[in-house]
Amino acid sequence: xxxxxxxxxxxxxxxxxxxxxxxxxxxxxxxxxxxxxxxxxxxxxxxxxxxxxxxxxxxxxxxxxxxxxxxxxxxxxxxxxxxxxxxxxxxxxxxxxxxxxxxxxxxxxxxxxxxxxxxxxxxxxxxxxxxxxxxxxxxxxxxxxxxxxxxxxxxxxxxxxxxxxxxxxxxxxxxxxxxxxxxxxxxxxxxxxxxxxxxxxxxxxxxxxxxxxxxxxxxxxxxxxxxxxxxxxxxxxxxxxxxxxxxxxxxxxxxxxxxxxxxxxxxxxxxxxxxxxxxxxxxxxxxxxxxxxxxxxxxxxxxxxxxxxxxxxxxxxxxxxxxxxxxxxxxxxxxxxxxxxxxxxxxxxxxxxxxxxxxxxxxxxxxxxxxxxxxxxxxxxxxxx
Numbered sequence: 001x002x003x004x005x006x007x008x009x010x011x012x013x014x015x016x017x018x019x020x021x022x023x024x025x026x027x028x029x030x031x032x033x034x035x036x037x038x039x040x041x042x043x044x045x046x047x048x049x050x051x052x053x054x055x056x057x058x059x060x061x062x063x064x065x066x067x068x069x070x071x072x073x074x075x076x077x078x079x080x081x082x083x084x085x086x087x088x089x090x091x092x093x094x095x096x097x098x099x100x101x102x103x104x105x106x107x108x109x110x111x112x113x114x115x116x117x118x119x120x121x122x123x124x125x126x127x128x129x130x131x132x133x134x135x136x137x138x139x140x141x142x143x144x145x146x147x148x149x150x151x152x153x154x155x156x157x158x159x160x161x162x163x164x165x166x167x168x169x170x171x172x173x174x175x176x177x178x179x180x181x182x183x184x185x186x187x188x189x190x191x192x193x194x195x196x197x198x199x200x201x202x203x204x205x206x207x208x209x210x211x212x213x214x215x216x217x218x219x220x221x222x223x224x225x226x227x228x229x230x231x232x233x234x235x236x237x238x239x240x241x242x243x244x245x246x247x248x249x250x251x252x253x254x255x256x257x258x259x260x261x262x263x264x265x266x267x268x269x270x271x272x273x274x275x276x277x278x279x280x281x282x283x284x285x286x287x288x289x290x291x292x293x294x295x296x297x298x299x300x301x302x303x304x305x306x307x308x309x310x311x312x313x314x315x316x317x318x319x320x321x322x323x324x325x326x327x328x329x330x331x332x333x334x335x336x337x338x339x340x341x342x343x344x345x346x347x348x349x350x351x352x353x354x355x356x357x358x359x360x361x362x363x364x365x366x367x368x369x370x371x372x373x374x375x376x377x378x379x380x381x382x383x384x385x
Contacts (some may be wrong), residue, residue: 074105081117083170086110092171112174116167119234122185124192125158126239146244147193153201158240159213161188161220166232173230184224184231191219201243205255209238 077100078084084096088109096103096111103109125145126138138158145156163184165173177183195215196204204212213236221233243251315322 070105074102074109076101076103076111076113078111078113081115082113083116083165083167085112085114085171085174087112092175095170114165114170114174116165116170118164120163120181120184121160122163122181122188123158123160123239124185124189125156144189147196149196149201149204150198151200154244155196155201155204156240156242156244157192157196157238159188159192159216160237160239161185162234162237164232164234166230169228169230171230172228176227177229177231180229180231183227183229184220187220187223188216188236191216191223194219205241205243205251209241213238 076084078096078098080098082098084098084101086093086096086103086109088104089107093109101111103111125141127141129137129139131137140156140158142156145158146154147157149155161184173180192212195212199208199212217233217236220236224231224233242248311322311326
């Protein structure tokens with residue numbers, strides 16, 4: 001019964017109820033009467049239907065309108081990046097591209113629209129933690145990150161995997177795996193443990209990260225393809241590869257020592273690369289000089305031997321003449337550097353055949369001061385003594 005029939009509603013008659021004044025409508029008007037609104041709607045519907053009521057023709061029109069509305073409910077839109085997977089009574093029928101499409105209305109056919117271009121990310125060995133003071137921080141998860149290497153060492157590995165749905169296998173992604181993220185994470189952890197277990201700790205900590213990422217990527221993709229999961233692994237990113245926190249200081253000392261060793265080896269190799277070619281060049285030069293000296297000495301000895309043979313042959317023919325000639329040539333060679341003129345007593349000493357010559361012009365020339373070297377002065381002083 002409406003409140004107006006009770007003369008004031010639940011707050012009783014008058015201007016105030018048991019809790020005070022009742023709710024007031026804007027402008028002070030009374031709330032609408034629901035029974036009156038329902039009655040007026042029925043009257044309008046009767047005026048629209050032929051015959052003014054729900055007769056057989058009116059029901060037919062209502063059924064037709066309902067069928068039209070039900071048929072239009074089959075239109076659907078696939079957004080960019082999505083793929084429409086149409087099901088008929090729950091069984092896969094076809095894929096539909098992005099845009100406006102149509103399928104038989106529910107419950108005959110239905111559609112699922114997974115996003116096949118979205119890149120998803122999972123993290124193994126670490127978690128993002130929201131902190132009110134420091135913002136987003138990373139928390140290590142040792143039960144996931146600690147792994148055993150091939151040489152029986154323990155290493156702490158944190159990594160992330162980027163993956164997406166294969167466009168041509170979206171139905172496998174929808175129906176073959178129940179929890180895609182958990183499946184990808186389990187496969188990623190298993191693949192990483194297998195790859196780390198085949199490697200030694202030293203290359204894992206230094207320069208083998210790229211090879212490990214590639215090996216884990218290939219192993220994950222192979223495993224997921226065997227599961228027919230419809231998932232494509234885009235990239236495996238190594239975030240952190242360190243020894244466990246309890247022994248990380250000792251490992252860093254070892255790494256520093258290895259770095260010093262490599263630096264010393266590189267310096268020694270650089271020095272060897274510079275010195276060895278120089279030494280080889282000098283050795284080659286010495287060998288060439290020795291070879292040239294040998295050739296020169298042999299040639300000189302050969303020449304002297306040939307000359308001696310010639311002289312000996314001439315000496316055998318005329319010993320006196322040859323001896324005199326050798327004496328003169330020797331004396332000429334010995335006195336070739338002196339300014340003295342020696343004449344034979346038989347020729348110049350008797351004064352016959354040689355005209356005495358006095359160089360007066362030379363004596364009239366002014367004598368030039370001679371610059372005496374300290375060595376010459378010392379020789380003169382010694383002669384005076």
